[in-house]
Amino acid sequence: MKQGMTITEKILARGAGKETVKAGDIVNAGIDVAMCHDVTTPPAITMLEERGITGVFDKEKIVVTPDHFQPAKDIKSAELLKRLDSWARRNEITNYYPVGRAGVCHALLPEKGHIRPGEIIVGGDSHTCTYGAFGAFSAGIGSTDLAAVLATGELWFKVPESIKFVMNGQLGECVYSKDMIIAIITRIGTDGALYKAMEFAGSAISSLSMEARMTITNMAIEAGGKSGIIGVDDTAREYLDRVLPEEKKGYQVFESDSDAKYSSLEEFNCSELEPMVAMPNLPSNGEPVSGREGIPMDQAYIGSCTNGRIEDLRIAAKFLKGRKVKSRTIVVPATPSIWKQANDEGLLDIFYESDCVVAAPTCGACLGGFMGILAEGEKCISTTNRNFVGRMGHPKSEVYLASPATAAASAVEGKLIDPRKHL
Numbered sequence: 001m002k003q004g005m006t007i008t009e010k011i012l013a014r015g016a017g018k019e020t021v022k023a024g025d026i027v028n029a030g031i032d033v034a035m036c037h038d039v040t041t042p043p044a045i046t047m048l049e050e051r052g053i054t055g056v057f058d059k060e061k062i063v064v065t066p067d068h069f070q071p072a073k074d075i076k077s078a079e080l081l082k083r084l085d086s087w088a089r090r091n092e093i094t095n096y097y098p099v100g101r102a103g104v105c106h107a108l109l110p111e112k113g114h115i116r117p118g119e120i121i122v123g124g125d126s127h128t129c130t131y132g133a134f135g136a137f138s139a140g141i142g143s144t145d146l147a148a149v150l151a152t153g154e155l156w157f158k159v160p161e162s163i164k165f166v167m168n169g170q171l172g173e174c175v176y177s178k179d180m181i182i183a184i185i186t187r188i189g190t191d192g193a194l195y196k197a198m199e200f201a202g203s204a205i206s207s208l209s210m211e212a213r214m215t216i217t218n219m220a221i222e223a224g225g226k227s228g229i230i231g232v233d234d235t236a237r238e239y240l241d242r243v244l245p246e247e248k249k250g251y252q253v254f255e256s257d258s259d260a261k262y263s264s265l266e267e268f269n270c271s272e273l274e275p276m277v278a279m280p281n282l283p284s285n286g287e288p289v290s291g292r293e294g295i296p297m298d299q300a301y302i303g304s305c306t307n308g309r310i311e312d313l314r315i316a317a318k319f320l321k322g323r324k325v326k327s328r329t330i331v332v333p334a335t336p337s338i339w340k341q342a343n344d345e346g347l348l349d350i351f352y353e354s355d356c357v358v359a360a361p362t363c364g365a366c367l368g369g370f371m372g373i374l375a376e377g378e379k380c381i382s383t384t385n386r387n388f389v390g391r392m393g394h395p396k397s398e399v400y401l402a403s404p405a406t407a408a409a410s411a412v413e414g415k416l417i418d419p420r421k422h423l
């Protein structure tokens with residue numbers, strides 16, 4: 001009898017023009033979308049230029065946005081932005097978002113309708129796995145692979161094995177998808193899904209918004225995952241209906257067969273889950289924040305491709321409204337439309353009244369870039385995805401990962417607190 005296939009195997013088979021593939025197969029697949037930003041694309045451009053390759057495989061299938069160091073923070077980043085800009089304009093890249101339209105890539109692409117189910121998406125960024133929330137196969141690649149993709153529109157993959165995560169139950173009050181993914185990574189470790197596709201399902205996933213799902217797939221790489229993926233349902237269809245242009249609405253939906261082969265199965269009872277904090281210096285150091293209350297926080301950071309979306313800002317605002325922060329607090333809406341939406345909804349006023357700094361869309365302090373770098377010994381509660389040594393500044397600074405609720409509540413207290421105490 002024919003072996004069933006996972007959603008990931010089906011998408012890669014489609015991309016490779018094959019009837020079936022199985023985990024471990026090496027396939028050459030066509031790329032539907034290639035995401036380019038200001039850090040890893042300039043070196044790819046250099047590689048292409050050195051080989052006399054001036055064009056790109058398809059100017060419609062490449063999406064370019066500067067985000068890490070935009071607007072330019074220093075001369076070096078200005079040079080990167082300049083190279084990216086002139087390359088994008090020279091090649092007449094259809095979907096180029098220059099400074100002013102630019103946003104954190106993994107928030108911008110879905111919002112602008114560049115992500116579709118069943119497609120194969122790569123990007124020069126490790127958190128490209130985010131787009132799997134839409135039932136796509138999506139993986140981060142380095143500059144060399146990116147150069148190959150930009151020139152040829154193809155890339156080879158080893159078809160990954162899949163781990164199935166069944167997230168049962170329903171999240172309780174003040175518990176969010178960020179808490180789910182911290183709990184998952186804490187259970188399996190930072191190499192627990194090495195080169196695997198992390199497939200998420202179950203009632204606690206179904207009831208999440210697309211924004212909240214993206215927080216989960218975004219962090220698949222933090223467990224070593226090649227990709228993260230969630231099947232398409234009505235919530236995804238509604239989102240796609242809203243953002244996709246008419247001509248792109250005919251996407252292909254794949255789902256895992258009931259007899260698909262998984263390397264393992266992990267089940268969680270999400271009804272028992274508590275607000276979490278990932279203690280320094282690994283995303284796998286998760287603990288219920290209730291057991292760590294009282295650790296003083298110098299800074300709170302609310303933003304990034306993990307939790308810088310409108311829903312995250314609404315949650316943060318709920319905890320900040322009518323209160324002043326005791327930790328200096330930096331809020332970074334991930335894209336210009338999120339910034340505008342936050343403004344229209346009065347969220348920026350709430351942040352202003354609470355004494356938060358609101359910055360322009362950028363990766364900024366998430367990777368210790370700019371606007372929020374930590375000094376020696378400082379501690380930051382952050383809604384980002386990595387808390388490695390020196391991630392946000394001095395090697396002796398510390399980053400604590402949490403949901404926007406926990407970050408905002410802790411900012412008000414000036415120390416770690418369980419957000420349930422702060423409603």
Ligand SMILES: CC(C)[C@H](C(=O)O)[C@@H](O)C(=O)O
Nearest residue numbers: 039040068124125126127367
């Ligand atoms: C700069 C970039 C290559 C890097 C990544 O790939 O993830 C960054 O986005 C990060 O989060 O550390």
Ligand code: SF4
Nearest residue numbers: 104304305363366367
């Ligand atoms: S927001 Fe942070 S994690 Fe996301 S792409 Fe930018 S630097 Fe990387």
